Amino acid sequence: MTVTTYRPNPSPIPNPIPTSAPFWAGTKEHRLMLQRCPSGHVFYYARTHCPQCLSKELEWFEASGRGTLYSFTVCERAQSPDFEPDVPYVVAAIALEEGPRMTSLLVDTPHDQVRCDMPVEVVWQEAGDEVAMPYFRGA
Amino acid sequence: MRGLRGEAAIVGVAEFAPTRKPEKLWMGLEAYSELARMALDDAGLTIGDVDAVLTGNNLQEAQMFIPATIIEYLGIESHFSEVVDLGGASGAGLVLRAAMAIEMGLCETALCMLYTQAHHRNPKAPPVNYARDWGGGVWGSPQAEFEIPFGAVQGTYGYAMIANRYAHEFGLTGEQRAKVAVDQRTNALAHPDAVFRNTPITTEDVLNSPMICSPLHMLEIVMPCMGGAAVVVTSKEKASKTKNRPVYVVGGGENTTHRSVTYEPDFTHSPIKAASDRAWAMSGLKPKDIDLASLYDCYTITVLLTLEDTGFCGKGEAGRFVMEHDLTYKGDFPMNTHGGQLSFGQAGIAGGMSHVTEAVLQLQGRAGDRQLRKCDTAFVNGNGGIMSEQVSIILRGA
Numbered sequence: 032m033t034v035t036t037y038r039p040n041p042s043p044i045p046n047p048i049p050t051s052a053p054f055w056a057g058t059k060e061h062r063l064m065l066q067r068c069p070s071g072h073v074f075y076y077a078r079t080h081c082p083q084c085l086s087k088e089l090e091w092f093e094a095s096g097r098g099t100l101y102s103f104t105v106c107e108r109a110q111s112p113d114f115e116p117d118v119p120y121v122v123a124a125i126a127l128e129e130g131p132r133m134t135s136l137l138v139d140t141p142h143d144q145v146r147c148d149m150p151v152e153v154v155w156q157e158a159g160d161e162v163a164m165p166y167f168r169g170a
Numbered sequence: 171m172r173g174l175r176g177e178a179a180i181v182g183v184a185e186f187a188p189t190r191k192p193e194k195l196w197m198g199l200e201a202y203s204e205l206a207r208m209a210l211d212d213a214g215l216t217i218g219d220v221d222a223v224l225t226g227n228n229l230q231e232a233q234m235f236i237p238a239t240i241i242e243y244l245g246i247e248s249h250f251s252e253v254v255d256l257g258g259a260s261g262a263g264l265v266l267r268a269a270m271a272i273e274m275g276l277c278e279t280a281l282c283m284l285y286t287q288a289h290h291r292n293p294k295a296p297p298v299n300y301a302r303d304w305g306g307g308v309w310g311s312p313q314a315e316f317e318i319p320f321g322a323v324q325g326t327y328g329y330a331m332i333a334n335r336y337a338h339e340f341g342l343t344g345e346q347r348a349k350v351a352v353d354q355r356t357n358a359l360a361h362p363d364a365v366f367r368n369t370p371i372t373t374e375d376v377l378n379s380p381m382i383c384s385p386l387h388m389l390e391i392v393m394p395c396m397g398g399a400a401v402v403v404t405s406k407e408k409a410s411k412t413k414n415r416p417v418y419v420v421g422g423g424e425n426t427t428h429r430s431v432t433y434e435p436d437f438t439h440s441p442i443k444a445a446s447d448r449a450w451a452m453s454g455l456k457p458k459d460i461d462l463a464s465l466y467d468c469y470t471i472t473v474l475l476t477l478e479d480t481g482f483c484g485k486g487e488a489g490r491f492v493m494e495h496d497l498t499y500k501g502d503f504p505m506n507t508h509g510g511q512l513s514f515g516q517a518g519i520a521g522g523m524s525h526v527t528e529a530v531l532q533l534q535g536r537a538g539d540r541q542l543r544k545c546d547t548a549f550v551n552g553n554g555g556i557m558s559e560q561v562s563i564i565l566r567g568a
Contacts, residue, residue, distance in 0.1 A: 104330035105384040111323040134432040147338035
């Protein structure tokens, strides 16, 4: 597996709770995991109950890692001290192929080519023993 | 439709002038006491008239039992006590709740107070590390795990993403966004307490100010200040005995849909619509009946979306609407005549109350150099988080 560094020493890194542990375990295998209920409602982030019907019969499945860029912003000023080394960086709202939206960083994509609704795909940033960070880039 | 009958009235207001460096430091209880004294004096009432207290979620001296702490300090009995935690919508939310409680007969005269006045620091405590995470950094919070590590911190990135999505769907230029900031600055020049009362700006100034999160420039973003505001709401009977024209709360509506903007159902059709639809229906008024629009304005894009989702113009038309109208107190569509928070200053959680206090001053004919020739109705919108919490109220002068 080729390891590319998109953001050296990413900080802060998530500190999972029991419910979200399967999601973050998936990231270590570079699998983007989502949950769904028997009615087919798919959602992000990890929960004990479906946010559409409150079903507790949830299963994890691997998402395609593909989606489109719902929106984005190029941060020219760091919005927290952790991101000062990253300026300018792109915060992105990703519309995943399976339906849910998630917020991530858009990396490895020239800023002048970033457009709403462009296709994107997940890439992985190693971040210690417990988690890898799912970032996205133009596909 | 059931709802408010318009029988609760705002009769007094008070506001600390927003400032970056206050001359006077208060403890939280002291700031609330001063705001209460000023607002009651403004109304011509006394502390003995007060039988309800509504405040925000921040009090330096108490993390629990906030109303009781304030009530004991003020030396009153309260028959309706409430902490409202709706971010920037808290100001409108306090007034709406006070009106509800008064019409229901639970209480007669309510103090609605918010503050972020600079206060004394505990000299024995370590330096405060101010939370930049809006309280979402605690373990187990969805923000801590799925937002903050991805750079989704504070509000600017979120409003910037909304602006980019809006421009993608409907088209929006920098000049159109800047018009909001420029006209509001003109208003602030006529307000003696506005932080930017001495500095006119042009469209070029806005678009040449530093880019913070594209497409939003520094002059499209509120500057945090210290301050505080209080509003006294009372019954129709008592309102008739106060000093100024009573301002009745004739409609209200509320809507909250998300905390992180990631999960806002649609970036370009905000939860404001459902809140304002309820307020319009309850009041029987329509946008054309309104003399003053007092719309929460943490960013220029916020105002544009609010104009559309409250029905002052159609979806996708806000950019053109602001170019075609003069938004100043001298203009054909007076909006945020105090300068808005962009130019009056955003006193933290109290900033949203400035949209209420300005509406009251205009309706009571006490707005000084920026007074509208005719002002009998006002529409106020409060917005919390990243378009998360919405409270619309409609006010009418007696």
